[in-house]
Structures are given as C-alpha cells and as structure tokens.
Amino acid sequence: MESGEEVMGDQESFRDHLATVDAAGKRKWIFAQKPNGKFYNIRILVSWCFFLLFLSLPFIYINGQPLFLFDIPAAKFIIFGKVFWPQDFFIFGLTMVTFVVFIVLFTAAFGRLFCGWVCPQTIFMEMLFRRLEYLIEGDAAAQRMLDNAPWTGGKILKKTIKHLLFFALSFIIANIFLAYIISYKELWKIMTEPVSEHVAGLLSIIIFSGIFYGVYAFFREQVCTVVCPYGRLQSVLLDGNSMIVAYDHKRGEPRGKFSKNTASGLGDCIDCFQCVKVCPTGIDIRNGTQMECVGCTACIDACNHMMEKVNRPLGLIRYASENGIETGTRLHYTSRMKFYTGVLILLTVLLSALLITRKDIDATIMRTPGMLYQERGKDSVSNLYNIKIANKTIKNIPLTLKIEDGAGNIEIIGDKAIPVKEQDESSGNFFVILPKSRIKERKTTLKIGLYEGARRIDVVSTNFLGPVNN
Numbered sequence: 001m002e003s004g005e006e007v008m009g010d011q012e013s014f015r016d017h018l019a020t021v022d023a024a025g026k027r028k029w030i031f032a033q034k035p036n037g038k039f040y041n042i043r044i045l046v047s048w049c050f051f052l053l054f055l056s057l058p059f060i061y062i063n064g065q066p067l068f069l070f071d072i073p074a075a076k077f078i079i080f081g082k083v084f085w086p087q088d089f090f091i092f093g094l095t096m097v098t099f100v101v102f103i104v105l106f107t108a109a110f111g112r113l114f115c116g117w118v119c120p121q122t123i124f125m126e127m128l129f130r131r132l133e134y135l136i137e138g139d140a141a142a143q144r145m146l147d148n149a150p151w152t153g154g155k156i157l158k159k160t161i162k163h164l165l166f167f168a169l170s171f172i173i174a175n176i177f178l179a180y181i182i183s184y185k186e187l188w189k190i191m192t193e194p195v196s197e198h199v200a201g202l203l204s205i206i207i208f209s210g211i212f213y214g215v216y217a218f219f220r221e222q223v224c225t226v227v228c229p230y231g232r233l234q235s236v237l238l239d240g241n242s243m244i245v246a247y248d249h250k251r252g253e254p255r256g257k258f259s260k261n262t263a264s265g266l267g268d269c270i271d272c273f274q275c276v277k278v279c280p281t282g283i284d285i286r287n288g289t290q291m292e293c294v295g296c297t298a299c300i301d302a303c304n305h306m307m308e309k310v311n312r313p314l315g316l317i318r319y320a321s322e323n324g325i326e327t328g329t330r331l332h333y334t335s336r337m338k339f340y341t342g343v344l345i346l347l348t349v350l351l352s353a354l355l356i357t358r359k360d361i362d363a364t365i366m367r368t369p370g371m372l373y374q375e376r377g378k379d380s381v382s383n384l385y386n387i388k389i390a391n392k393t394i395k396n397i398p399l400t401l402k403i404e405d406g407a408g409n410i411e412i413i414g415d416k417a418i419p420v421k422e423q424d425e426s427s428g429n430f431f432v433i434l435p436k437s438r439i440k441e442r443k444t445t446l447k448i449g450l451y452e453g454a455r456r457i458d459v460v461s462t463n464f465l466g467p468v469n470n
C-alpha cells in the first residue's frame with residue numbers, strides 16, 4: 001500500500017517535467033481530441049478574421065506603397081504606408097519598450113489570452129493543420145490507432161496525403177510571410193522570372209516552407225512549451241488576480257466518478273478526463289496554472305459539455321483568477337495594473353508625439369573635415385560642406401538650400417538642386433559664402449533651410465569657420 005507521501009508525490013509530479021515528455025525523456029505525442037463548444041466556435045470566427053487579414057494585408061497598397069512591409073535585409077519598414085529607416089531607430093526602440101509594457105499589462109490582466117486566441121502559432125496549428133489532420137486521419141482515437149498500426153497501403157496513403165497537404169499549406173504560408181518582407185511584387189518576380197535571377201529568393205521560400213512544415217507536422221506544441229519565451233515568462237507576469245483558464249477546485253474536489261447520490265460527499269468533478277483529452281499541450285488543468293497552458297479554452301468547452309450531461313452547473317473550469325477561486329472575489333483592476341497602465345499611456349503619448357513630428361526628410365550637414373575657410377575676393381569667405389539626405393517619402397525630391405538667418409548665399413556643386421530619389425539616400429557638396437561683415441567670431445552658427453520648390457521642408461543648423469574681424 002502506498003504511503004500518503006508517495007501519493008502526494010505522484011499528484012505533484014507534473015511540476016517536475018513537461019506533459020509531452022515521459023520519465024525517460026522521450027517525446028510523448030499528443031493526440032488531442034477534437035474540441036467542440038461555445039468558445040471553440042468563437043475561436044473559429046476569430047481565426048477566420050485572422051486568416052482574412054493575414055492573406056490580404058501584403059496586397060493592400062496606399063499611394064503605390066504597401067500598407068505593411070518589414071524589409072529586414074534593407075533595414076526598411078513600412079507601417080500603415082509610412083516608411084521607416086535606420087535613422088528612426090529611436091522610434092523603433094521606444095515602440096519595442098511600449099510593446100513590452102503592453103505585454104506585461106495585458107498578461108497581468110488577461111493571462112495568456114493572446115496565446116489561445118490570436119497567436120499565429122496556435123491559430124495555424126489548431127484551426128488549420130490539426131483540423132486537416134482530423135479530416136484525413138479522424139479524431140484522436142483514430143489517429144492513435146493509425147499511428148500504432150503496421151504500415152499498410154491505407155496507412156501509407158493517409159500519411160502521404162497528410163504530409164503533402166501539410167507541405168503545400170506550409171509553402172503557401174511561407175510565400176505570404178515572404179510577401180511581408182520583400183513585397184508581393186518582388187515575390188511575383190521570384191515566381192515568374194528565371195530561377196537564375198532569383199536564387200536567393202527561391203532558397204528563402206524553400207527554407208521558410210521547410211521550417212513551417214517542420215513546426216506544424218512534427219514540432220507542434222513544443223513551440224509553445226520549449227521555444228516561446230512568453231510561456232516561460234508568464235510565471236513572472238501573472239499574479240493571483242490575473243484572468244486565467246482555471247479549475248474551481250473548491251467546487252470540484254474531492255473528485256470521483258459520477259453518482260446520482262447527492263450525499264456522496266464528492267465534488268462536481270466526475271474525473272472523466274475530458275479536459276485532459278482535448279488539451280493540445282497534454283496537461284491536466286486541474287493541477288492548477290501551468291507553463292504549458294496556452295489558454296485555448298478547449299478544456300472549458302469539454303467540461304461544460306460533461307456538466308450538462310450530469311445536470312450540474314457549468315463553469316467548473318472557467319475564466320477566473322486564483323484569488324477569485326479561493327475567495328469568490330470578482331476580477332478587478334489592481335494597483336499593479338493601474339501602474340502599468342499609467343506607464344503605457346505615458347509611452348504611447350510620447351511615441352505618438354514622435355510619430356506626428358517625424359520628418360519625411362532627414363538631413364545631416366557637416367563642414368568638410370580638414371579644410372579651412374576660403375577667401376572669396378576682399379569681402380567674402382566660403383566654407384565647403386557635405387550633406388547627407390534620407391528621403392522617406394514615395395516621391396523624388398529636387399532639394400535646394402537657402403541660408404535662413406542673415407546675409408550669404410549657397411552654391412551647390414554640380415547643379416542648382418540635389419536630387420533625392422524616393423525612399424533613398426543621397427549626398428552632395430556645396431559652398432556657403434558669407435560676407436566678412438557678418439563674421440564676428442571664429443565660429444558662426446548658421447541655419448540652412450531645405451526646400452522643395454517654394455516649400456520649406458526642414459531647417460538644419462551648422463557652424464561656419466572664418467577669420468575674426470577686428
């Protein structure tokens with residue numbers, strides 16, 4: 001007979017290892033039972049909205065520009081039609097900090113709601129690949145029997161069809177993802193022009209397809225439990241007031257097989273293991289909050305279905321907080337959440353101000369190093385300058401220069417204007433010529449206006465070096 005310590009050790013053993021790994025360290029394949037219920041139906045609708053956005057956004061253009069583009073090799077990003085370059089690094093840094101604070105606040109309030117409802121990994125796995133698997137191989141029991149069966153012609157046919165379709169879907173997903181990086185126009189060139197002209201692009205498509213296929217055909221839930229840092233951070237981000245998918249142990253324990261005898265002394269949990277069978281990560285939610293739980297609500301639907309069958313109240317497994325289960329208090333807005341909200345609002349206001357005041361033209365003007373001033377006759381002095389310009393707009397700009405704060409003129413070397421191509425960087429050289437009467441000190445501060453025609457785009461300050469008039 002087992003001792004109480006041994007029984008307790010068995011009950012707590014889930015804390016020592018992943019649900020998908022056995023005692024010998026080998027992978028335990030998850031055959032998740034097909035979920036069904038109110039939450040699952042809502043998730044299907046959410047997933048269709050996700051698929052619609054995912055498939056359409058790369059093909060939406062505004063003024064000839066993609067709505068979204070994340071060209072990492074060229075360090076060029078387009079968000080809502082606005083072009084961002086490395087010069088906007090500060091904005092990107094602040095955006096990342098704002099995003100991290102949002103994640104902390106969102107998780108503190110709503111747990112892993114993102115993971116279960118809108119994470120691309122979860123949506124693709126549960127709403128696309130796994131549903132295709134159900135269609136070809138059947139539900140969990142049929143999949144397990146097929147997996148353990150000898151390699152007959154029927155098994156080979158089913159496995160071949162499944163993996164061919166998995167790779168085809170992975171290929172489509174890889175192409176769409178690549179369209180976000182290089183634009184669908186460049187992707188179309190890779191697909192239609194000679195292979196020799198787009199070897200790197202073709203290799204990218206093959207590599208992306210292979211990665212997605214490997215993830216959804218073999219790695220599956222391990223992405224959430226082993227690779228994704230968010231799952232490992234949740235123990236730090238969650239607290240007793242966070243909304244999670246929770247088992248009401250006060251109502252459910254002690255669990256036992258269903259009995260019509262209301263005086264049996266047992267809780268509402270009938271120990272049917274339906275919540276475990278539908279879990280895509282293989283955990284038992286009745287053990288409490290666990291790193292592997294992605295908050296997909298499959299266990300809620302399964303438990304509610306069983307509660308209906310035995311005529312007991314729904315919500316034995318539900319969205320709740322740990323403190324709510326223990327004390328019966330409702331979900332509320334804590335001081336911690338208020339603090340994170342304040343920080344998030346502050347960062348959002350600062351980020352919005354930076355985006356609103358962001359310039360379409362960035363210019364840096366520096367006096368050519370190693371050169372002194374040049375005498376221009378008896379009454380004028382000149383300095384040679386270099387200018388570097390980044391054009392963040394979608395049009396070519398012939399840039400002219402003008403001194404804004406006093407006498408003097410500018411001579412651009414080579415032409416009357418510096419041509420700057422759309423979404424490109426350019427450079428040029430020019431002389432600034434000042435009358436000696438204006439030079440009072442060794443260094444004189446100048447303000448140089450940047451113009452597109454008659455429209456002033458920006459004003460840049462620089463120093464002018466000259467002789468001191470006595």
